[in-house]
Amino acid sequence: NAGVTQTPKFQVLKTGQSMTLQCAQDMNHEYMSWYRQDPGMGLRLIHYSVGAGITDQGEVPNGYNVSRSTTEDFPLRLLSAAPSQTSVYFCASSSLLAGVSEQFFGPGTRLTVL
């Protein structure tokens, strides 16, 4: 049981490049979410999903796309990277048995956009 896995751990991009951050969970959780963490600003929700084929925007969705074709995977795509997207990105998953219960977080991806 690997929990929530994220790849890559570190990434450096140039402005305008695109990339996909991968997230996978093996706990059969319905709820998955992406956050960015910036100093002094806590975690801000980018996108979330309550099941395969269902996604919705969070607090800061601009510049990011997601899809949920399977229960296990929830990739985050940066369409055209900007320096403002330099951040640490966390993926999380949770069951929905009693609403969103404990979210299990991945190890994070540290992204730098030059």
Place this chain on the structure above:
Amino acid sequence: AQSVSQHNHHVILSEAASLELGCNYSYGGTVNLFWYVQYPGQHLQLLLKYFSGDPLVKGIKGFEAEFIKSKFSFNLRKPSVQWSDTAEYFCAVIPFAGKSTFGDGTTLTVKP
């Protein structure tokens, strides 16, 4: 829109001191409430959660929190902190299956 406010950005305590971190939220309906901890260089881990029932909940490592519905508060407490409690603490609220909102975090430094 829902929001979460953590009153203390940085708290410095000596070992054995008592801790209370404030968390207030605004939301018109029922929410699940959480406290997470992030140790330096690590990802977030759940300390405790409140869904319903007894408003005083106990979590791991001696932490507890009290939900006061009338005050929209969910404050975190620990009677006696240890150096190993040095970390960043986040309060979070989540409607049933909706958008989660985290507070900005409180950095706790415990001096040995």
